[in-house]
Amino acid sequence: MGDLLDSEDAANSSSPIPARSVDSMSAARRSASSIVFAKSGANHILADFDRLAGLLGYSRPRVAETEADIRALPAGAVIRDAITNVGELGYAKGVMYVFWAGNECEDELAEITLPATVLRMPEEAK
Numbered sequence: 001m002g003d004l005l006d007s008e009d010a011a012n013s014s015s016p017i018p019a020r021s022v023d024s025m026s027a028a029r030r031s032a033s034s035i036v037f038a039k040s041g042a043n044h045i046l047a048d049f050d051r052l053a054g055l056l057g058y059s060r061p062r063v064a065e066t067e068a069d070i071r072a073l074p075a076g077a078v079i080r081d082a083i084t085n086v087g088e089l090g091y092a093k094g095v096m097y098v099f100w101a102g103n104e105c106e107d108e109l110a111e112i113t114l115p116a117t118v119l120r121m122p123e124e125a126k
Helices: 007-012 019-055 067-071
Strands: 062-064 078-080 086-092 095-100 116-120
Touching: 062 067, 067 095
Parallel strands: none
Antiparallel strands: 062 116, 078 086, 078 116, 086 095
16 A cells, blocks of 8 residues: 555545555646747747747748638749648739649639648748
């Protein structure tokens, strides 16, 4: 019965809990709090990295998660959709379309598999 609390503690307690279980629960709590701290610490590190990268002229790719996000992009923007199709946004007959690389005709914006990563904005081409 070495795994149980001391007999004196067990007599004072309404339910004897194996000492190993108590230690395991404490370890689990410490581990969970370490994970939470590590994750929040990682978020701070990523935020610092983004700030530093911005100072050096780098940025994270812009991501369009909705059709409205796509419509907010200018004509000439190049995107890669979620299934890796690459296309350029443009207008045909006054309506915004995506012109996929290797495709001879335009597709409606509803055909874009979201989220889409913006690879290039028109002003970046200059």
